[in-house]
Amino acid sequence: MDNGTKIVTPYLVMIGRRSSGPTSRIGFIVSKKVGGAVTRNRVKRRLRELFRTLPDRPLGMDLVVIARGQAVGADYEALGQSFAMALGKVNQRLEREALRKAASTDS
Numbered sequence: 001m002d003n004g005t006k007i008v009t010p011y012l013v014m015i016g017r018r019s020s021g022p023t024s025r026i027g028f029i030v031s032k033k034v035g036g037a038v039t040r041n042r043v044k045r046r047l048r049e050l051f052r053t054l055p056d057r058p059l060g061m062d063l064v065v066i067a068r069g070q071a072v073g074a075d076y077e078a079l080g081q082s083f084a085m086a087l088g089k090v091n092q093r094l095e096r097e098a099l100r101k102a103a104s105t106d107s
Contacts, residue, residue: 004017004062007086007093009068010068010070011068011071011079011083012065012067012068012082012086013065013066014065014086015063015064016061016063016064016094017062018060018061018062018094020060022059025061025063026051026062026064026065027063027065028048029064029067030044030071033069034069034071043071046071047067047071047079047083050083054087058087061094063087063090
């Protein structure tokens with residue numbers, strides 16, 4: 001998590017970095033500050049489903065999604081938009097970093 005790119009939205013915090021494997025891995029963190037066990041599990045299920053149903057899932061990426069307190073009251077569409085926006089921004093930043101590293105090694 002220290003080496004990753006961090007994006008903050010009203011509903012979640014997403015941290016991502018490139019991995020050496022071809023598939024993506026994702027982890028969810030929902031603290032007790034969000035609510036009781038039933039509430040935390042509901043938020044995790046919604047986030048898991050959002051990732052599962054992404055039309056074009058990123059490859060070769062490790063992600064950590066930290067749910068914020070506002071995620072409990074968010075409707076599914078708003079949570080999905082926030083998730084997709086954060087994932088897009090993480091992907092853009094990681095691509096920019098890769099291009100920057102490639103340019104510096106070419107010199």
